Amino acid sequence: MDVTPRLREQACFAMYTASRAVIGLYRPLLDRLGLTYPQFLVLMALWETDGLTVTALGDALQLDSGTVSPLLKRLEAAGLVERRRESGDERRVTVHLTADGAALERQGCEIPQIVGSASGMSYEELIALRDKLNEFTEAVRGYQAAEPSPGRGAAS
Amino acid sequence: MDVTPRLREQACFAMYTASRAVIGLYRPLLDRLGLTYPQFLVLMALWETDGLTVTALGDALQLDSGTVSPLLKRLEAAGLVERRRESGDERRVTVHLTADGAALERQGCEIPQIVGSASGMSYEELIALRDKLNEFTEAVRGYQAAEPSPGRGAAS
DNA sequence: CCCGATTAGGTTGCGCGCAATTTAGTTGTG
DNA sequence: CACAACTAAATTGCGCGCAACCTAATCGGG
Known part of the structure; x- marks a missing residue:
């Protein structure tokens, strides 16, 4: 018997692979709009709620400022979004x-519907998969929140 | 009603998020071995079958040579793998x-077991999720193979 | 044997993704 | 008011991930 998984x-490897596969499917579709998948996600978030702050966008996409900031810079250069320094709190920037x-x-x-149909799964199956994920x-x-640096007993 | 998804x-967004979440969970565990997640995947493939060619590794991990080559270079620099030019076919390199x-x-x-338990899912649930993915x-x-550049009817 | 086509692997360029740090603005306490 | 603690966003550095391209080796006809 083989102990090494x-x-x-591996379910984790399946997630890693599925994620890249679906982004690969989005790619040619988004290319025609001049977008990458993360850029598309930003726009989806803004189509839903315009004027989010950078932090709120990061929360929605589960990305930190180190990823979102340059992403927004490119979207702004492409003329798709605008960043405004808030007058109330000068630290905040709304998009x-x-x-x-x-x-x-x-x-x-x-585009998401095209991708959904490419999966060959029914709406119910996709919903169930999404919820499980x-x-x-x-x-x-x-x-992760419970174990900041796991594996080696208690923190000092 | 809102037409915009x-x-x-989105199931796709759930995959994207789940993939990054699980890699984030692997990170502190792999840090102690001095590995990244893709590097760990290469080692897992080699623990299973040593001496794979670069292309075979790419097939196993679903990554192309542009990703695998520098990855192997780093693993070789770390002293974990060795690349050998094949004597039969000088184009091939085995790892x-x-x-x-x-x-x-x-x-x-x-490590994968630790991550599995962190998911809070049973073995059966994880298997089912993996298979669905x-x-x-x-x-x-x-x-994708069927539609090289989809959306705009037939090719020229 | 020669030469075009194919294949294996590597390199370059660019956009993430994230840790770590920096800068600037705000808040809380005395 | 002063000043430390905190927060929001941006910057830096590095490792992917992939398209596009390059080089070298092999194969297939004629």
């Missing part, structure tokens, strides 16, 4: 769609 | 574990 048996950014919603919002993610985040 | 409703690389299996092979990935890859 095999690559193909707003430009007319071009808002206009992309029409073409952008149908979110359950997994939640549990993992909870564990 | 919301971030949280072999060093003693240090092989010795890491003892500590490395228990692999089914999804397969379907998506099949669709």
Whole structure:
């Protein structure tokens, strides 16, 4: 018997692979809009709620400022969003769609459906898979919060 | 009613998030071995079958040479693997574990179990999730192979 | 044997993703 | 008011991940 877990048996590896596969499927579709998948996620968040702060965007996408800041810089350079320093609290920056950014919603919002149909799964299956993944993610985040540096007993 | 799909409703976004969450959980555990998650995957593949070619490794991990080559360079610099030009076909390079690389299996092979338990899911649930993800990935890859540049009707 | 096509692996360039740090603005306490 | 603690965003550095390209070796016809 083999004690070492095999690559193909790992649920984590399946997530890693599935994630890259789906982004690969998005790529040619998003290329025509001049977007990457993370950039598309930012726009989706803003189509839902315009004027989010950088931190709120990071929370929605589960990304930190080190990823979001340059991402927004590129979206701003592309003329799709605008950053405004808040007058109330000068530390905060809100992100707003430009007319071009808002206009992309029409073409952008149908892409997820294309990808969904490519999966060959029913709506119910996709929902169930999504919920299971979110359950997994939640549990993992909870564990991480509980064990800042796990494996070596208690903290000093 | 909102036609634009919301971030949280998307199965794809759940995969993207779950993948990063699980890698984040691996990170502190792998840090102690001086490894990243993709490097760990390479070692897992070699623990299973030593002496794979670069291409075979790429197939196992679903990564292309542009990713695998520098990854192997770092693993070789760390003294964990060795690259050998094949005598039969001088184009081929096989990757072999060093003693240090092989010795890491003892500590490395228990990490996936830690992560599995952190998910709070039963073994059966994880298997089911893994299979569903692999089914999804397969379907998506099949669709991609069938539609080289989708969305705009037939090729020229 | 020669030469075009194919294949294996590597390099370059760019956009993430994240840890660590920096800068600037705000808040809380005396 | 002063000043330390905190917070928001940006910057830096590094390792992927992938497209595009390059080089070298092999294969396949004629």
